[in-house]
Amino acid sequence: MTAIAGTAAPIKTTQLGTTFVARLDGIDARQLRPGDKEAVVAALDRYGVVVMPGQSLDPIEQIYFSENFGPLERSSEGIPSLDQFKRTERLEDPRLSEITNLTEEKHVMATGDARRLYQYANRLWHTDSTFRPIRARYTYLRANQVPSEGGETEFADMVAAYEALPASLKHRLAGLQGVHTLNSAMDMLGATRADSGGFRTSYPDQVRPIVDVHPNTGRRVLCVPSHCSHIEGLPIPEGRSLLFHLRELATQREFVYRHAWTAGDMVIWDNRSTLHRAVYWEDNNAGRQMVRTLTQDVPEAR
Numbered sequence: 001m002t003a004i005a006g007t008a009a010p011i012k013t014t015q016l017g018t019t020f021v022a023r024l025d026g027i028d029a030r031q032l033r034p035g036d037k038e039a040v041v042a043a044l045d046r047y048g049v050v051v052m053p054g055q056s057l058d059p060i061e062q063i064y065f066s067e068n069f070g071p072l073e074r075s076s077e078g079i080p081s082l083d084q085f086k087r088t089e090r091l092e093d094p095r096l097s098e099i100t101n102l103t104e105e106k107h108v109m110a111t112g113d114a115r116r117l118y119q120y121a122n123r124l125w126h127t128d129s130t131f132r133p134i135r136a137r138y139t140y141l142r143a144n145q146v147p148s149e150g151g152e153t154e155f156a157d158m159v160a161a162y163e164a165l166p167a168s169l170k171h172r173l174a175g176l177q178g179v180h181t182l183n184s185a186m187d188m189l190g191a192t193r194a195d196s197g198g199f200r201t202s203y204p205d206q207v208r209p210i211v212d213v214h215p216n217t218g219r220r221v222l223c224v225p226s227h228c229s230h231i232e233g234l235p236i237p238e239g240r241s242l243l244f245h246l247r248e249l250a251t252q253r254e255f256v257y258r259h260a261w262t263a264g265d266m267v268i269w270d271n272r273s274t275l276h277r278a279v280y281w282e283d284n285n286a287g288r289q290m291v292r293t294l295t296q297d298v299p300e301a302r
């Protein structure tokens with residue numbers, strides 16, 4: 001356990017995973033003190049994922065907290081079917097997403113309810129919004145209601161995963177560019193609908209390096225989320241099988257931390273250095289409700 005100096009009460013940092021993930025105690029997200037934001041960013045640079053338990057803030061306060069770190073993404077933008085749902089949701093503000101299998105009346109959504117398909121996409125290893133022109137830098141997920149079994153979130157360390165690759169594979173990856181689209185994950189799930197554009201986006205494919213450099217730390221990171229459909233310049237099957245191989249290597253247990261949620265936990269992750277996915281739970285029987293905000297990865301917010 002270490003204490004970060006420079007704020008009124010010391011912030012306690014406790015590493016939770018083998019190579020990454022820290023719990024931060026001593027910060028109230030509703031009332032940041034001078035130095036708190038910098039401490040969160042420093043912890044994200046070092047640990048990739050930060051767990052802040054006992055944060056009793058409402059969705060609007062979550063927006064205020066998240067806005068300290070840069071402009072927020074409007075999640076339904078560019079996804080016509082999601083935009084259509086958004087208009088019927090409890091949390092109408094486009095800066096908020098409700099990650100839930102519960103209806104407005106707090107009943108479990110019917111099997112086949114189209115809104116649930118987005119939750120199933122979250123069960124594939126991914127990093128947020130690489131299919132958008134501006135990807136997400138940080139995600140803030142706060143739990144309101146969690147099932148008694150399952151429904152954890154897993155994170156994988158893309159710094160450690162890259163470092164562990166054999167030298168010959170690192171050499172092969174140099175300069176390769178991945179092609180990202182939401183459609184890749186939705187096709188994998190068979191999530192198609194005839195109306196409202198189905199689960200397609202209005203964004204063109206986004207091209208991003210397979211091996212990137214984290215701007216704050218200078219460390220190399222692997223970028224192989226499920227939204228990465230193929231590799232530019234390689235035949236589709238060759239690129240796709242390379243991506244499957246990399247994703248499998250990068251998500252071996254030694255690189256993975258599983259977060260078991262308690263209501264009130266806020267978990268923040270750096271999408272540039274991690275992958276994540278939601279773990280199975282009995283979603284036809286048990287409710288789970290989380291509120292999510294995202295900081296956009298725009299240069300001026302660095």
Ligand SMILES: O=C(O)CCC(=O)C(=O)O
Pocket residue numbers: 099122123128141151152153276277278279290292
């Ligand atoms: O529901 C979860 O545990 C993960 C949510 C997620 O994958 C996301 O918000 O991108």
